[in-house]
Amino acid sequence: MxxxxxxxxxxxxxxxxxxxxxxxxxxxxxxxMAELRAKTGLRHAEIDRLVFDDGYSLGAPEVRAAVARHCGGVDPDKVMTTSGSGEAVSLVLSALLRPGDEVVVVQPGYHLLVEYAVALGCTVKTWRLDPDRDWQPSLDELAGLMSERTRAVIVNFPQNPTGATLTEAQQERLVRLAEGVGAYVLWDGAFTDLTYDAPPLPEITARYGRAVSFGTFSKAFGLPGLRFGWCVAPPELLADCVRIRDYTTLHVSPLVELLALGVLENADxxxxxxxxxxxxxxxxxxxxxxxxxxxxxxxxxxxxxxxxxxxxxxxxxxxxxxxxxxxxxxxxxxxxxxxxxxxxxxxxxxxxxxxxxxxxxxxxxxxxxxx
Incomplete structure (x- = not known):
């Protein structure tokens, strides 16, 4: 690629x-770091006890469990911790997509969610958000872009850069459209917790077996430099991600996961x-x-x-x-x-x-x- x-x-x-x-x-x-320690109660002694061993390929079990709770009680076996959500997205796309696969992406949109599929040789169809409609996504237009050849629909709602999002009913219709053709839904949830006029949308992997969600500390948590993220995905897809990761990052740093655990337990x-x-x-x-x-x-x-x-x-x-x-x-x-x-x-x-x-x-x- x-x-x-x-x-x-x-x-x-x-x-x-x-x-x-x-x-x-x-x-x-x-x-x-001082604010992180104050909010989590993390003590210097806990950091000093840390040993810089290798980590788990999918993430430390207690951290995966904390992510699962944060995502509404999903199965921890579906969680993988990563270096930011960018690693999660790239691993999932690399594991899932092949040259010639048809995928739907949103424009305007974040480059990773568009360009990685292009680089993998996919046939990309664009679901365009129109400023003349206040950037509101049209599910009818999405339906017109999908077919039995659609491998995945890649979205991020609330959306970067427009701030547009879906209603819960629209999210449900998106899932049904994907289910109708057997496509995956890859849901970048970086802004999930940041809504103003409606509550956050439900965790999509709880609604659809072929959904994958991505999360990160870089947005709502105010910790971009910690480089901690995750994905929630079917275990068989995570197994394919691990095979790719074995050639690259191997695992998340145990220091990052120690800090991340405290943050997740005090997310609010x-x-x-x-x-x-x-x-x-x-x-x-x-x-x-x-x-x-x-x-x-x-x-x-x-x-x-x-x-x-x-x-x-x-x-x-x-x-x-x-x-x-x-x-x-x-x-x-x-x-x-x-x-x-x-x-x-x-x-x-x-x-x-x-x-x-x-x-x-x-x-x-x-x-x-x-x-």
Whole structure:
């Protein structure tokens, strides 16, 4: 397989570590080790007792059990712990898909969920979200894309970058569509816990035997640097993932799993404060867009901490975003990274004061660019 470059990562690689104000991120501002220890009660003595032995191929049993509880009480035998959800996604796709397999992906969408299937030689069909419909997914359109040749439907809801999601009834219909043709549903649940106007959607693997879900600490938990993730999948598929992993990472670090266990056992202490903050930030963002209808058009995100506003009167969003960074120190993501060059991705999971300052600078830049 040969992977194409990931425009999002290419952009962030050049700007992320030197931005004065980052309002681009798809996650929360990160917790420190001191905050992690305070929230979990982890003591230095527990860390000192850790021995850096090799780990279990599917993850330490107690950590798999904690993931299973967090996912609503699924069977721990269906859980695999991974280095972020990215490893889980790549392992599952590598184990499941073959050249020529037909898969459905969502656009605009996160590059891993699209490009990995392309690199594996799959025939890719695109389920497009339309800004003129407020990014709302059409299950009728999905039905038209599927056939008995469909191997998998790859989705992430709530969605990155648009913030769109499904209702529980729509999730159920998606499952029935997949079941009707025997397809797998690969469900990236990075934003599962981050919803505003409705409760989180049910764990999809409890609804469908050929579903796979992915989770991560990088978004709702505010711990991207810990690099901990997981998947919930049929055990026979996990066995195939292990055969691939035997040639690469082998297992998750025992130190990461020690920290992850404490986090999972105190999940609400990590998620709740940041979600409460995100609710406030979401209002700040939507109020800003409402106040500047001549500059941007924004669909309020239903979940996650990203929004995907359209810029008014900006011919080249890439050049605009570069100038915004160079002149005003503000980082946003140009929509070209998601195949929508007239849009930008704005993240609202950071500190409220930085979001307000970043939006003020963005307003000045947009006003200046329009003359």
């Amino acid at each position: 040969r992977l194409r470059s990931a425009p999002l990562e290419d952009w962030l690689r050049d700007y992320y570590f030197t931005a004065e104000i980052d309002i681009s991120s798809s996650g929360f501002h990160s917790y420190s 202490a990590f998620i709740r404060p940041r979600l409460d903050q995100a609710r406030i930030n979401r209002t700040t963002l939507t109020d800003w867009a409402t106040a500047h209808p001549g500059l941007v058009s924004l669909v309020p995100p239903a979940g996650g901490v990203t929004a995907f506003p359209r810029l008014t009167g900006i011919a080249d969003a890439d050049a605009f975003c570069d100038e915004l960074f160079q002149k005003r120190g503000v980082l946003v993501i140009p929509g070209s990274c998601f195949g929508r060059p007239q849009h930008i991705r704005v993240g609202f999971g950071g500190r409220p004061d930085l979001l307000r300052e970043g939006l003020d600078r963005l307003t000045l830049a947009l006003t200046e660019a329009r003359g």
